[in-house]
Amino acid sequence: MTSLNLGDTIVAISTPPGRGGIGVVRLSGSQSRPIAARLLALGADFCWKPRQVFLACLTDEAGEQIDRVLVTFFESPRSYTTEDMVEISCHGSPVVLQYAVERACQAGARLAAPGEFTMRAFLRGRIDLPSAEAIRDLIGATTLYQARIASQQAEGAISRRIAPLKRQLVDLIALLEAGIDFADNDVDIPSDAEILSRLDPLREGVRRLHASFAFGRLVHQGFSLAIVGRPNVGKSSLFNRLLEQDRAIVTDIPGTTRDTVSELAALCGIPIKFIDTAGIRQGQDPVEKLGIERSYQAMADADLTLVVLDLSSPLTVDDENLLQHAARCGRHLVVGNKCDLPRANEYAEQLIAVSARTGENLEALRQAIAEVMGVGGEFAQESGFITSLRHAQLLAEVVSHLDRARQAVQEGIPHEMLLLDFYSALRPLDAITGATTADDILNHIFSTFCIGK
């Protein structure tokens, strides 16, 4: 009801947006320590020493390391907000910072509203400002935020995408409510089949919108693409082809690229960082070894890896190792280069055959990249995709409540309880586009059904 839940633990990136050397994620509230402990995979018995910096690992859900970070704990009341606070200094990649915030939210924190840390500090008497000015500033912060949300609501693409989904949900709620409140009228009780036939497309719509977040993030931040392969399969030629310029040095001496080379380009309007890597083969000179190590690192960091094979020569142990490694690293595409030459390669799995030399099939490769990254597919066609983490979280909530509702329908749960799930699904949509009241639902019923004896 009130948007100022002062009891929540809040989280935000507290350094300016964009890439910097270091970015700080800040938590404030009574749950700061347990939440941070989950992000940093610290044991339950971890001893938090106030005001001492320590080194820790930011991990993903599986406990895999994402970043090495410096952590400082401030114990209540000796902190900026007078609450328990934890500051996590990460390497400044926006992706890492955003990820830390997302994980904190999963662990129970709430995304802070702009100015909320200051507001808490002020409300708790931590900072003292001349009163009138303070009110204006604080309220300014709140209203600016709300104004921005409101303008998004009023005309933003996001609300255009959400409005029809919300209408479908309100329709469904009104249908069920009419069946309850006007059961003694000439109103039918909706059948399970009818409920599901309305629920499923709605859920799919919300899910797609939620899925567009990944795309929205790509639009804002772009993605990185590493090109790997053993020496002399034509990685750099491919890199240049994709960039349509001679950026990397290309010779036919194996091992020409001794370090990773990266370049920015755009694909379907999405910024992409192409990374050309040193060819990977077993142990050579120390410089090349270092390059190879960096190639592996690039594969690990990249959003997508292109594993390049030479179609004109047989598959080697190096190729096999590389393919296995790529499979472990995540999203990757296998590209067979030199398709203009007679094929001597026995690789049987799916690959995209191209020729970096002639440019043959390059367009198919671009499309495959776009497809695998979700660019240029369904979302690029549609005007609205979501870019805000807050919206993404709200939509995820909607999906999970609709899933529960679906299960409840199948279990034959009475409608007044089923409606609890639907109202729970409506609330996050309300948070984006404005509240739906009981009167709105009734208005809907009266305009849809002939009610009244």
Place this chain on the structure above:
Amino acid sequence: MFPASTTQDEYPHVNSNLESLKWGQVGMMPNLGRSTKYDVLVVGAGHAGCEAARACARLGLRTALITMNLDLIAQMSCNPAIGGIAKGHLVREIDALGGVMGEVADAVGIQFRLLNTSRGPAVWSPRAQCDKKRYRVYMRELLEKEPNLRIIQAEVADLWIEGEGNQRRVVGVHLRDGRSVCSSTVVVTTGTFLNGLAHVGESTYTCGRNGEPASELLGQQVRRLGLRWTRLKTGTPPRLDGRTIDWSRFEPQCGDQRPTPFSFLTSEITREQIKCYIAYTTEETHRILRENIHRSPLYSGQIEGLGPRYCPSIEDKVVKFPDKLRHQIFLEPEGLDTYEVYVNGMSTSMPIDVQVKMLASVPGLEDAEMIRPGYAIEYDAIDPRQLTHGLMVKTVRGLFFAGQINGTSGYEEAGCQGLMAGINAAQFVGGADPVVLERCEGYAGILIDDLVTKGADEPYRMFTSRAEFRLQLRIDNADERLTPLAIRLGLCCAKRKELFERKMAQKQQLRRWLDSTRVDCNELGLALDDRPTYALWLRRPEATIWRLEQRLRAVLGEPPVEGLLASLEVEYKYAGYLSQQERQVARLRSSESRRIPTNVEFSAIPGISREIAEKLSRVRPETLGQASRIPGVTPAAIAILDVYLSLSEIREPTVS
């Protein structure tokens, strides 16, 4: 119950010792002189007035109920039925609080049906067709049994008010016959009587209710009081002579085999039960209405007031839903010893000749004779946002409003407000804080909070969808929610208290047993390695508490109190949903606990738009939660208000 000290100080010549009052025989008119004084006056003896007057009398206050016609107390002016979806909940709550409506309906009900039984128990709602004449006779008898209550037949000409502006207080009423009656507390429950104007086709006449005279003097004065008021409209269908209806043409609708009473005190319904009948309009009916639509005062512009959309007239239904080929109507006898039949679903203000044709177009009603035509009535209602949650006018101390005059429709909504206004009038007399029910405690709380927060643009009727916490607000637990309050207030009779306490003791005992005992697998046909507690077993879809009835009886050593097993079943079976809702209740409570000081100047808060500040000033919400429910007040404004309140608390920690 309440110390009469306040009254004594104000009226030292009145002896407040009830025992020593020599008021003559019960039910007789007291000797009224200029100095007659009561603790509470109730103006109007409809469904709100009866509850208000009886509650005050029960709470030990010398109470007078003033009505324009002694013989029409608790008249069912429209449909002779009590309850229905959400309304049945209200009646249960009135009963649980010690009100009378449920008891009266149980005594005179002639067809009981529990509605919505195909849904879960939270939305089951009792309804009863009642014998209209017996209802009012029974109510009058009940009221006449109250030693502290006097019933006076008179027309109140105006409210006697002293003081200026916001310092005004009520000191009594002036009667049209020249007498005056003193009281520091007056509850106005005048229904549709204030400036009532009936419409039948092109003709209009002033009236209060079904041909009774309107209360014009009081109507004029209430307008002069400076209260905001509005014109509302409601309507009623024609009544037919049952002897002229071809009953064989309709589908009968029977009552329940085992009637569900309204009152927790009623163990069984014994009265003879009747059938109602379902009929349908025809295309011919619709044609007649469409052709004459220009003669409907609703469409000719003759009616200004706003009518309820959930209870449209038949002409409205035909115009607004042209695709619907037929509309359902119900033929409901008005009593056991009358032929008068209520045509439910045919509310109309068409001219009489159109009404006659329209009725004759319904198969089975070709020869039906109309006893009374349908009509629409426009009346003054006050803007209920001028009332506190205790239903007292914010600007006139001691003046309470309850019932249809507050913009509601329905006997149950009226009765519920009457009871709460009565309770709060008594609190006021005793100098105690008002009794305010929360939205999570009952539909009664929702009703009043909605009224004082949102006002009523159209006659307000209760729906279960208005309840955020519907699963908690069931008919089976109305006593659990509200009877403790009735006991605290002194409104609960000994029988109810005993019954309630026994039910709660039994419930506790059964809960302990169900929580701790593992099931008997043979008895329930379960695999032997699967031995959940009964509590866990009850959560399974196929489980029902009725299979345990014998066992539970044995555990208790006596039969369980009526309704207890139903309550337990819901609470175990849907524990997940209930606890989800309880968490929401906790959230509501936290924002309800944030009080807004009465002296806050909303327009002076930076960042709140003038439009929203006006909305806030109009309602003057008492809590942040209430503020957030005012239509048009945005979450942003609530956040600002929240910050502002936090700041003022820091700066002035003593602000209450």
